[in-house]
Amino acid sequence: MSNLDIYMPILMLLLLGVLLVGITVVLISKVVRPHNPNPVKEQAYECGEDPVGSAWSLFNMRFYVTGLIFIIFDVESALMFPVVAVFKSMNEIGLGGLVLIELIIFITILVAGLAYCWRKGDLDWVKSYKMSEDSKEGTGIEND
Amino acid sequence: MTDTIVSYLAKFGPFKDLLEFLTESYGANGPTLFAFLIFLVGVIIIVTILSTIGGLGTYAERKISADMQLRMGPNRVGPYGILQFLADGVKMLMKEDIVPKDVDRLLFFIAPMLALTGVFGTLAVIPFSSGFTLTDLNVGVVYLIGISSLVGLAIFLGGYASNSKWSMLGGMRGASQIISYEIPIVLSILAVVLLSGGLSFGVITRAQGGWPHEWFIFHNPFTFIGFFVLFIGSLAETNRAPFDLPEAESELVSGYHTEFTGMRFAFFALAEYIEVFVVCGVTAALFLGGYQVPFNLGGDTIWGQLLQLGAFFSKTLALYYFVIVIRWTLPRLRVDQLMTMCWKYLIPIALFNLVGAGVWMWLFKGKSLFVLLFKSGTAAAGIH
Numbered sequence: 210m211s212n213l214d215i216y217m218p219i220l221m222l223l224l225l226g227v228l229l230v231g232i233t234v235v236l237i238s239k240v241v242r243p244h245n246p247n248p249v250k251e252q253a254y255e256c257g258e259d260p261v262g263s264a265w266s267l268f269n270m271r272f273y274v275t276g277l278i279f280i281i282f283d284v285e286s287a288l289m290f291p292v293v294a295v296f297k298s299m300n301e302i303g304l305g306g307l308v309l310i311e312l313i314i315f316i317t318i319l320v321a322g323l324a325y326c327w328r329k330g331d332l333d334w335v336k337s338y339k340m341s342e343d344s345k346e347g348t349g350i351e352n353d
Numbered sequence: 354m355t356d357t358i359v360s361y362l363a364k365f366g367p368f369k370d371l372l373e374f375l376t377e378s379y380g381a382n383g384p385t386l387f388a389f390l391i392f393l394v395g396v397i398i399i400v401t402i403l404s405t406i407g408g409l410g411t412y413a414e415r416k417i418s419a420d421m422q423l424r425m426g427p428n429r430v431g432p433y434g435i436l437q438f439l440a441d442g443v444k445m446l447m448k449e450d451i452v453p454k455d456v457d458r459l460l461f462f463i464a465p466m467l468a469l470t471g472v473f474g475t476l477a478v479i480p481f482s483s484g485f486t487l488t489d490l491n492v493g494v495v496y497l498i499g500i501s502s503l504v505g506l507a508i509f510l511g512g513y514a515s516n517s518k519w520s521m522l523g524g525m526r527g528a529s530q531i532i533s534y535e536i537p538i539v540l541s542i543l544a545v546v547l548l549s550g551g552l553s554f555g556v557i558t559r560a561q562g563g564w565p566h567e568w569f570i571f572h573n574p575f576t577f578i579g580f581f582v583l584f585i586g587s588l589a590e591t592n593r594a595p596f597d598l599p600e601a602e603s604e605l606v607s608g609y610h611t612e613f614t615g616m617r618f619a620f621f622a623l624a625e626y627i628e629v630f631v632v633c634g635v636t637a638a639l640f641l642g643g644y645q646v647p648f649n650l651g652g653d654t655i656w657g658q659l660l661q662l663g664a665f666f667s668k669t670l671a672l673y674y675f676v677i678v679i680r681w682t683l684p685r686l687r688v689d690q691l692m693t694m695c696w697k698y699l700i701p702i703a704l705f706n707l708v709g710a711g712v713w714m715w716l717f718k719g720k721s722l723f724v725l726l727f728k729s730g731t732a733a734a735g736i737h
Contacts (some may be wrong), residue, residue: 214357214388215490217388218477218487218678219496221392222470223470225473226469226474230469231622232466234462237446241447241528243447244449245449253455254517254519264518265516265521272528275533276529279532282536285538289543290543290546293543297549297550298550298553300714312708326696332697333692333693
């Protein structure tokens with residue numbers, strides 16, 4: 210068994226997922242299901258109203274900000290994986306403190322970034338622009 | 354050598370003979386062919402079993418919700434209605450496949466495929482028992498997180514390709530929710546990796562024991578909190594209530610799969626229910642001792658393997674039951690509450706847990722809370 214053989218089931222599972230959907234939707238189901246399209250049926254569902262315009266329109270800016278913060282956190286947590294994986298063996302030879310300090314420094318930077326976003330109000334779904342100008346009082350908008 | 358189902362089965366007589374026969378017939382390609390055959394059979398068996406579990410999951414969902422609401426639930430098809438999922442499957446197969454004329458046809462076709470592929474891909478590393486793990490990759494945890502994010506992609510693509518406002522809203526909510534809750538999940542898993550010193554599910558499971566006090570959930574206070582962070586995050590990852598905003602049926606009709614009919618919808622549903630099983634299994638493997646049996650009963654024999662399978666499945670299905678009960682107990686969160694929950698509570702808690710677990714490991718040389726409380730106490734008493 211060569212080294213790459215251990216990845217064989219992954220390829221099989223992925224192929225099986227593709228084939229299962231493909232064969233069922235395209236072949237098996239096609240034989241037994243009816244096919245009577247009409248213009249009303251082919252509309253996008255909008256609770257009985259005629260749909261107005263396309264759904265591919267501008268979307269809320271919040272999703273973009275969430276995605277941006279996510280990428281930073283995801284990359285940082287991916288970088289932590291190797292450090293964390295060797296921690297136990299390093300701890301057993303007495304170097305655990307060193308690794309731990311590195312980890313804490315790294316997480317501190319991460320937390321500083323999170324605190325900055327929090328302070329700027331980027332973690333709030335409804336961002337109040339007053340809040341970023343340090344005048345939270347009197348706006349009636351709580352940090353929810 | 355990575356533990357795989359092949360290296361496990363190759364220890365037994367008939368398989369050893371098969372391996373020798375293939376090696377004689379095909380030379381250097383023999384072992385690869387042997388691995389191919391075993392993997393193929395294993396993959397088909399596991400996919401069949403997991404699909405059945407996914408189908409039974411829909412039945413369990415309806416039956417348990419009916420139980421909680423003092424209804425009967427499905428009770429016509431088969432004894433106690435247990436064949437309901439087969440009847441549903443046949444119905445889905447015979448439903449007309451409506452493709453609205455404004456959809457992006459390619460993505461509309463690919464979306465359910467991606468959902469199922471992403472979920473099936475995770476099955477490769479799930480540690481059902483010490484022998485019956487398809488392949489115990491040395492980067493198993495990273496692989497699992499990576500491949501399961503295909504489901505998030507499928508949800509967004511499904512919403513986007515439909516060109517319907519409900520679907521689009523559901524898809525965007527789903528995307529932001531899934532990527533947000535991935536971070537607390539990864540951070541909680543990092544704490545477990547820190548305790549066990551390996552990224553493969555085999556290493557993590559073997560670092561625990563059969564008794565509850567040897568599980569990572571009771572290893573120290575930080576992992577105890579980490580378990581709940583992972584569990585809540587998993588609920589959100591799989592779009593289960595109270596985090597089912599992408600398909601919130603009372604506000605978005607059906608969310609990202611509004612426009613999907615027939616088998617396409619069925620595959621989304623199947624993928625969701627298998628994914629719930631997978632995340633429950635992962636939670637059980639990471640925090641609840643996985644397949645470990647007390648006293649290592651049965652050892653390496655076939656009975657030992659069956660006991661391990663039983664231990665893994667009972668832990669996983671207990672969590673599965675809990676997930677279903679939660680769905681029918683808690684109301685849905687609003688989208689701003691969802692984001693607050695993730696970014697302002699779970700992520701700081703998970704980061705604190707990670708550092709806390711590291712400090713605990715360093716201070717107490719990796720001993721668990723139980724060992725510190727009882728074992729060291731008896732040792733000290735012995736000195737006096």
